[in-house]
Amino acid sequence: MKKTAVLMISEYYVPHWTGIVITFHEIAKNLIFQGYDMTVLTTKYDNKIPHKEVVDGVNIIRVPYFIRLSRTHYSIEIIFTFLKILSRFQTIVINSPNSNILFFTVIAKLFGKKVIIYHQGDLELPHQTGNQLNNRVMEIIFDVFTIPSFLLADKAVTYTRDYAVNSRVMKYSLDKFQSYIPFLKLPNAKPSQDFIRKTAHLRRYILIGLAGRFVEEKGYDVLLKAIPGIAKKIKNVRFVFAGATNMEYESFFEENHLLIKKNKDNLVFLGLLSRADLKHFYKMLDVFVISSRSDCFPTTQIEAALQGVPIVVTDIPGARMLVKTTGFGEIVEGENIKALEDGVVKIIKNKEKYNQNATHVSTFIKNNDTFKLY
Incomplete structure (x- = not known):
């Protein structure tokens, strides 16, 4: 046939x-x-x-x-x-x-x-x-x-x-x-030597992760402003960014160079990672942050949540639904530095509470992962 x-x-x-x-x-x-x-x-x-x-x-x-x-x-x-x-x-x-x-x-x-x-x-x-x-x-x-x-x-x-x-x-x-929400599986492969080299010194820190394009709609400037407050409450913390920073069509990274410089001791930029290295990136993290101003449903939160990393996400349509449905993280007010700071700190201090909801993530995605033509 x-x-x-x-x-x-x-x-x-x-x-x-x-x-x-x-x-x-x-x-x-x-x-x-x-x-x-x-x-x-x-x-x-x-x-x-x-x-x-x-x-x-x-x-x-x-x-x-x-x-x-x-x-x-x-x-x-x-x-x-x-x-x-x-x-x-x-x-x-x-x-x-x-x-x-x-x-x-x-x-x-x-x-x-x-x-x-x-x-x-x-x-x-x-x-x-x-x-x-x-x-x-x-x-x-x-x-x-x-x-x-x-x-x-x-x-x-x-x-x-x-x-x-x-x-x-x-x-x-x-x-x-x-x-339709894809059930995203990352490769079961060993990390590259470059990834091991870049991240070896990070293992002793509490790690807060971000991933994606460094553009305005992702709201990374809000997180940059929240870093000092988080660092005061959580000692031994580092913020790790995976993704492209200098975008041809948007100069947002350059516009925020002063904030980046101010937080340089707590920031690590890993650049673009392979799919295999991404899996190991997520597994390193204690919290994954989506500070977006607008975001339909970032695939990075699917990947992070499926690797057992609780999410802090801004209260915006679409993006908030994984946490809202599963309880695996915190939803915080957008453009609110203090709310973002509190959300991150709350998860780090109560990780066992959120980990109880980790199994709900795969159920939520599997309920939506068939693309129907008819």
Whole structure:
């Protein structure tokens, strides 16, 4: 029996290992497990990667990009490739945000295709850095193109209903809502020698972890301001950051250089880590912090929580739901330095209490980890 062919569209895909890509790749693997034939259409953001390849059973087609715009590599050619191959597929799954989302959705529906949009967060551009007029205009354009796409789509999917209800673009399509949260497994591999070298001296400290892109929406500046207060209450503490700091499209790391310098004795930057090293990074930690101003559902908290690390997360739609549902951590008021400080200290001083709820994490995720086409 011929397998049903599904086309997934994403502006970035493997080996661009961001949380957005990791989740979308998990969807593809989930659908392969269900018996579907999977193809991903994406941009060739790096000339060194092949035009076509197969990764974990997923057929990947990459097309050249035309121009770099803020956070994306925009492609015109992807539109023509989409038109060329559309007839081969019955269902289209679009990764959102996507610059061409309305075009893909309208054309797919005109040709009678089922359209599912997986939304990984409203476009939130900086309010402290960059051209503010341009940032607000781009957010408006995003909304104008994405809202009708959801209205036309057959399914509107994201991590949690909490986020969908509060999303600028999803709240009009809640009748089509479906949740999907990937059960993220990190490799069982030995840490690299570089990781061992960088972290050997940290074993004697209480470690508070952060991971992701150092950008404004992640709220790392709030945590930087909370470090002195935490360090006064918890001796022998260090804050360990895994991820990229200098982003091409945002100068937030540079903007906070004084805060970073002020806290340099308590801060350790490990840079980007491999998936294998990430597992060992999480296992080192006593607490994992999500200080975001906006965050749909950071995959880092899934990874950390599944490794048994309690979470401190700001009280924002979507991101708060893992802790709210499982009790494995503390939810704190956003932009509140004292609340963040208190949340971290509370967990460190009562770890056994939170560890009792660790088993609820896998149950919560498993209740949402099947991507349903029908």
